[in-house]
Amino acid sequence: MSRYLVAIQEDEQKWIDMAEGANEALENHYRFNIARADAVIAGRALQPSSTATSLRADDTGGAAVTDGPFVETKEVLGGFYLIEAADDAEALEIAREVPAPFGGLEIRPVQDFGGPTRPPKEQADGLSSYVVLLYVDEARSATMTPEERQDLLARHGAFQAGHDASVLIGDALQQRRT
Template identity: 40%
Template sequence: MQFMLMINEDESPYAGEGGAALLEATLAGHMKLAEDLVAAGVPFSGERLKPAAMATTIRWDNGAATLHDGPFAETHEELGGFYIIDVASLDEALEWAKRIPVPKGGIEVRPVWPMEG
């Protein structure tokens, strides 16, 4: 069963004093997680996203589309990246999600709804 592990984090710690070192350590943690997934034989994919300030959101209101700068929600946490893993259960997905390095934020774990056909 596939699960998406969405990394929602506050980007501000990376901008402050020590931010570059924190980013380097966080990226190293992601590389270690990827190595561990491979070693465990867990099929996965994932990508890092550019900062939220580079996002554009399309919103619809009764069929009319408007463009907005920035992420879709007003929050301090932004979608920073994701993993899609293929594991046997939600419990296993949660165990992998707990290993994702996030200095400040959270991980949303959601089953993937496969497309039919």
């Protein structure tokens, strides 16, 4: 089975205003989780984009911190599901059931680096959950040497190992298909 990220991109103001259809959509998410429990690995709704903080690499090798989402658009990442499916067709079949009344979905396969897949861990009581999204320059990523790619994978592995108590699940997405 392959893993896919189903990113829910919606007009968050409609959720904030609890626009018509919002309560029904919440109920439909609940029903989706029950109906697709065999495929859903993880899924969460996100706090409004106004609560986001972004880090961007700077020229000194550090990171500049800014308030707000990485990209400002009308439709923002409002939630996600990490699912397992046999192939792209099954992933799309499952994704069609995800309620997104105020926007749409992006379905991306998760990269398989050949290592063991770690099941998501349970969140410790009293802690808040955060989603850390890594934005990549796909043109630069496509030109990486095998050594650079291996170094990057090692650094991600070290990050997860160093923060094992905090990282519930982590995966890389495949590049967008054109």
